[in-house]
Ligand SMILES: [Zn+2]
């Protein structure tokens with residue numbers, strides 16, 4: 001099985017925050033981790049997958065996230081033309097994962113049945129549950145359904161050898177994680193199934209949650225899919241990711257991290273090879 005190269009592209013940040021904003025029951029006065037925002041690229045000679053699409057400038061401004069670069073422009077740093085991307089996996093449809101879809105005119109979007117049902121159904125009558133969604137992003141994806149540009153997954157789905165989708169729910173009605181074969185073994189992109197390392201490692205749920213039971217079960221699923229190695233689980237919003245994983249080149253330090261390399265490798269060591 002040919003391994004994928006796997007990259008995290010950091011495109012926005014949010015902070016300062018309190019522990020109470022990051023963990024249910026956390027201290028609302030204690031300083032907590034900032035959030036970084038990422039999209040991910042899995043690349044191999046035969047296929048390129050973009051995993052999530054980030055948010056637009058307008059959405060970032062309105063929601064007060066600090067946008068560093070629009071992901072559709074950032075992918076060019078990896079020599080990828082966004083208009084030529086054919087496969088985009090959407091872990092879920094929250095505003096910071098499914099914005100700017102029109103920038104990818106040739107893409108087919110891979111999503112769970114249950115996420116589309118959740119984002120267009122009765123749960124969106126709740127202000128609390130819909131607040132993570134931008135309605136225009138959801139409407140755009142509905143238009144894509146009617147234009148044969150959406151591929152639905154039901155629970156577990158192998159998209160190609162070495163890349164599979166797994167519904168975990170919890171955070172939203174149909175959140176999914178992505179398992180990718182790399183040179184260092186299976187790596188599991190948790191996305192918002194675990195915002196921070198602390199959530200999954202301590203079984204301490206993030207406050208943005210639809211079903212706590214599924215979120216807790218999701219932590220166990222992440223561990224199982226990573227074959228019991230926490231080093232092979234990548235949280236969706238943890239600034240530590242950029243510190244732990246090397247950049248593909250000196251120019252991309254602080255912007256792109258290589259997740260197919262073991263954590264802890266120093267960027268300087270990498271660029272020397
Ligand atoms: Zn989310």
Ligand SMILES: [Zn+2]
Nearest residue numbers: 094096192236
């Ligand atoms: Zn998110």
